[in-house]
Amino acid sequence: MAIRVRCHDFSSPIEDVLVERITDKIITQATNKRFIILLDFYDSAINEERITTSLKNFSLLNPDEIVLILTSCPENADTAPANSFSLIQSRDDIKMYFKLKKKYPDLKFGDYTVRLRPAPDSARINYYNTYLKIFYSSEDDYYIGKSTLIERNGIETFKNVCQEIVDSDVYKKPDFSLGDKAIYLG
Numbered sequence: 001m002a003i004r005v006r007c008h009d010f011s012s013p014i015e016d017v018l019v020e021r022i023t024d025k026i027i028t029q030a031t032n033k034r035f036i037i038l039l040d041f042y043d044s045a046i047n048e049e050r051i052t053t054s055l056k057n058f059s060l061l062n063p064d065e066i067v068l069i070l071t072s073c074p075e076n077a078d079t080a081p082a083n084s085f086s087l088i089q090s091r092d093d094i095k096m097y098f099k100l101k102k103k104y105p106d107l108k109f110g111d112y113t114v115r116l117r118p119a120p121d122s123a124r125i126n127y128y129n130t131y132l133k134i135f136y137s138s139e140d141d142y143y144i145g146k147s148t149l150i151e152r153n154g155i156e157t158f159k160n161v162c163q164e165i166v167d168s169d170v171y172k173k174p175d176f177s178l179g180d181k182a183i184y185l186g
Contacts, residue, residue, distance in 0.1 A: 041070035080144035132158040138170040
């Protein structure tokens, strides 16, 4: 059973109460279940002290697994120039995870990477006045590949952007993931 704790919605002093409630209302009621605690920091500013406090507090539950969920991926592709594959931001999320993993060796990681906020209103989207985009992550950084506007030959330039990604130093290989294969096939 996975228990998602939305750490991004409250400050750490309330965690003592949450640990008590989770123990009382869930764990003691389902002793034959495996428990996974999902510590969800979403896109909160990465604060090592806050995350460490949460790890200490929720480790008291003795879960089978703890998963740290956070992201430093940009919310949209507005900062990326058109018709390019650009370094956008450092992957502070994964760097923080690897740092914490030294103290918490069984810690797992999950990220949001790409999410649509606000949710698109498909009835209002002018598809010809938009870009095709790829959010690409390496071990160290986030990149965005972005076409020209669709009405300005966006599909053709998107194929060129895919080739630029394949030719880059950060591209793995076509069989690394389904996404990498799709990029390779352009």
